[in-house]
Amino acid sequence: MNQEPNHPMVQFKGVVKRFDKLVAVEKMDLDIARGSFVTLLGPSGCGKTTLLRMVAGLEQPTEGDIFIKGRRINDVPIHKRNLGMIFQNYALFPHKTIFDNVAFGLKYRKVAKSEVKARVEGALELVRLPGYGNRKPAQLSGGQQQRVALARAIVIQPDVLLMDEPLSALDENLREEMRREIDNLQQMLGVTTLFVTHDQREALSMSDKIVVMKDGRKQQEGSPEEVYNESANHFVADFLGHSNFLNGTVIGAEGDATRVRLENGGELLAASSQQWFPGDKVEAVVRAQKFQILSDLEVPASRDMNSFPGRIIERSYMGGEVSYFVEQRDKTVIHAMSMVRTRPFRRGEDVVLVVAARHCRLLPKT
Amino acid sequence: MFRISGWSLIRLYTLLVYIFMFAPIVAVVILSFNPQQFGSFPMQGFSFQWYLKLVQNEAILSAFKNSLLLGSLTAVTVTAVAIPAAMAFVRYDFPGKNTLNTLLLTPIMIPEVVLGVALLLFIRWLQQPKSFLLLLMGHVVITLPYVLLVVQARLVGIKRVYEEAAMSLGANPLQTFKEITLPLLTPAVLAGMLFSFTISFDDVTATLFWATAQNQTVPVKIFGMLRNSISPEINALGTVMIVLTISTPLIAGYLIRKFARGGTIN
Numbered sequence: 001m002n003q004e005p006n007h008p009m010v011q012f013k014g015v016v017k018r019f020d021k022l023v024a025v026e027k028m029d030l031d032i033a034r035g036s037f038v039t040l041l042g043p044s045g046c047g048k049t050t051l052l053r054m055v056a057g058l059e060q061p062t063e064g065d066i067f068i069k070g071r072r073i074n075d076v077p078i079h080k081r082n083l084g085m086i087f088q089n090y091a092l093f094p095h096k097t098i099f100d101n102v103a104f105g106l107k108y109r110k111v112a113k114s115e116v117k118a119r120v121e122g123a124l125e126l127v128r129l130p131g132y133g134n135r136k137p138a139q140l141s142g143g144q145q146q147r148v149a150l151a152r153a154i155v156i157q158p159d160v161l162l163m164d165e166p167l168s169a170l171d172e173n174l175r176e177e178m179r180r181e182i183d184n185l186q187q188m189l190g191v192t193t194l195f196v197t198h199d200q201r202e203a204l205s206m207s208d209k210i211v212v213m214k215d216g217r218k219q220q221e222g223s224p225e226e227v228y229n230e231s232a233n234h235f236v237a238d239f240l241g242h243s244n245f246l247n248g249t250v251i252g253a254e255g256d257a258t259r260v261r262l263e264n265g266g267e268l269l270a271a272s273s274q275q276w277f278p279g280d281k282v283e284a285v286v287r288a289q290k291f292q293i294l295s296d297l298e299v300p301a302s303r304d305m306n307s308f309p310g311r312i313i314e315r316s317y318m319g320g321e322v323s324y325f326v327e328q329r330d331k332t333v334i335h336a337m338s339m340v341r342t343r344p345f346r347r348g349e350d351v352v353l354v355v356a357a358r359h360c361r362l363l364p365k366t
Numbered sequence: 367m368f369r370i371s372g373w374s375l376i377r378l379y380t381l382l383v384y385i386f387m388f389a390p391i392v393a394v395v396i397l398s399f400n401p402q403q404f405g406s407f408p409m410q411g412f413s414f415q416w417y418l419k420l421v422q423n424e425a426i427l428s429a430f431k432n433s434l435l436l437g438s439l440t441a442v443t444v445t446a447v448a449i450p451a452a453m454a455f456v457r458y459d460f461p462g463k464n465t466l467n468t469l470l471l472t473p474i475m476i477p478e479v480v481l482g483v484a485l486l487l488f489i490r491w492l493q494q495p496k497s498f499l500l501l502l503m504g505h506v507v508i509t510l511p512y513v514l515l516v517v518q519a520r521l522v523g524i525k526r527v528y529e530e531a532a533m534s535l536g537a538n539p540l541q542t543f544k545e546i547t548l549p550l551l552t553p554a555v556l557a558g559m560l561f562s563f564t565i566s567f568d569d570v571t572a573t574l575f576w577a578t579a580q581n582q583t584v585p586v587k588i589f590g591m592l593r594n595s596i597s598p599e600i601n602a603l604g605t606v607m608i609v610l611t612i613s614t615p616l617i618a619g620y621l622i623r624k625f626a627r628g629g630t631i632n
């Protein structure tokens with residue numbers, strides 16, 4: 001096929017989707033680079049599925065254009081788009097054997113019989129199900145069915161692989177395994193992938209790029225590190241991981257950091273990539289994992305460390321980590337998580353939470 | 367003392383209901399083997415003579431042929447109409463959808479006498495004679511609601527994702543229907559054909575209005591014979607009808623289960 005490498009594989013330009021009055025997707029501009037793994041992440045009802053279905057051709061954009069390899073495809077019917085789709089509930093054809101399921105797409109691609117056999121068997125081998133060709137879908141476990149669905153989608157060498165929460169019907173252990181499998185397969189084949197999930201762990205571990213959505217709007221777009229460490233707004237910081245939000249007012253710059261007076265009277269020093277002015281209302285974001293928990297007898301922090309004394313009011317053990325809720329003197333509660341130490345702190349114990357300035361970020365308070 | 371409990375009364379009552387329902391049928395079957403002209407119990411011997419008479423009766427044989435032909439044609443025609451209609455109602459949206467759907471289902475609720483007269487009037491208005499085609503049309507109208515309901519119910523159960531998956535793999539809408547929807551619909555289609563065949567084969571009321579001397583069906587023929595005399599031949603004919611209407615669904619059910627093995631939905 002004639003390659004035009006300057007075009008992204010998929011491109012949304014001002015795409016809007018309305019269902020009657022309800023706006024499912026709002027003014028979406030997005031590029032999906034060739035060979036990349038892009039994840040749409042967001043809470044239920046934010047329009048992820050709708051966006052994916054518009055790429056597939058199962059929904060029509062109300063406004064805007066969608067391009068695949070630089071070609072506008074708004075009016076191209078689904079069966080002419082050359083896409084691989086993976087559904088939440090596998091959607092294997094129940095009346096066809098596994099072989100016929102995987103071979104289905106090849107039927108419409110003028111592939112010689114002998115080649116069909118070779119390609120189907122190759123695909124089944126790729127998903128580690130060789131020799132399953134004669135079975136019916138009902139005879140396979142959920143994980144196996146999803147792997148067949150994967151084989152069925154990749155055997156046609158699609159331009160884009162579209163996956164709508166493909167792991168959510170699987171149980172916890174299997175999900176982890178399938179996640180790695182999809183990840184490996186995607187890297188091996190280099191197929192451009194658009195993945196939908198509301199599970200941040202899936203998104204963070206698999207993606208080259210994450211698009212965080214809310215109410216049909218793109219909130220942030222970037223690498224997993226970017227969206228996690230440099231969340232663009234309150235929503236993204238809150239949705240990814242466990243964040244604490246501390247409201248305050250900027251006092252002034254201090255080297256390349258900014259000092260903030262918090263609402264509860266304390267002070268906080270935060271790294272800042274952008275310039276703030278005294279009096280700016282801000283919101284400091286601190287991830288629960290970034291705190292260090294010290295007993296109040298231990299040495300207090302240096303000048304560029306922020307410390308928050310308080311008492312543990314709640315503690316939950318979560319395997320490798322312990323989650324603490326620490327109440328400060330003004331009754332505000334900070335959530336901190338730390339690796340299990342030799343002696344975990346107890347409920348009711350007085351502690352000091354310490355966090356370095358570089359782990360505190362400032363967002364404008366809206 | 368012997369005590370009558372509530373449960374034994376209910377059992378007795380149930381038994382009586384069954385006897386009331388089935389005794390006449392059983393009597394017909396038994397009497398069909400009675401050698402005497404006028405049936406009375408206890409029977410004097412056992413014979414197949416009425417069945418023999420039956421196979422020699424040209425009029426009855428031709429009625430049988432009519433019934434079979436009519437039933438089969440009804441079954442085929444009605445499914446050919448019901449499948450696209452069900453697809454339209456379940457898979458697509460168009461103005462007036464609900465009204466049209468209700469309209470197609472109304473023959474269930476309209477008394478057959480009314481239907482019978484209505485179709486006759488319609489034919490008169492078109493200035494056409496009564497014919498086999500009219501009979502077929504009538505039976506299609508009568509059986510369509512049942513078939514439509516069965517096919518629609520099944521179609522609702524076939525999840526859209528199967529069709530979406532097929533199309534995403536390159537099948538156009540027609541190929542998708544042929545490869546995915548229709549095969550998954552097959553049990554309902556067969557059940558529908560069966561339904562319509564049996565209903566058509568059994569129908570008396572409306573058919574009385576539509577049948578002509580040339581194209582009488584078996585039930586209409588029986589009805590006519592009853593007006594002259596109660597010949598034991600009718601018992602034999604009744605027995606044949608009973609066997610046919612019971613065995614057709616049983617055989618079809620067996621075949622469906624045989625073909626549908628492994629083809630579960632969901």
Ligand SMILES: Nc1ncnc2c1ncn2[C@@H]1O[C@H](COP(=O)(O)OP(=O)(O)OP(=O)(O)O)[C@@H](O)[C@H]1O
Nearest residue numbers: 019022023024043044045046047048049050051198
């Ligand atoms: N066919 C439709 N008709 C009307 N409204 C729809 C339709 N499909 C989706 N919506 C609405 O559009 C919005 C976005 O739906 P969408 O399915 O894209 O969300 P989602 O992000 O995939 O959510 P989830 O995580 O629950 O799958 C929702 O408010 C939904 O109710």
Ligand SMILES: [Mg+2]
Nearest residue numbers: 048049050164
């Ligand atoms: Mg969804």
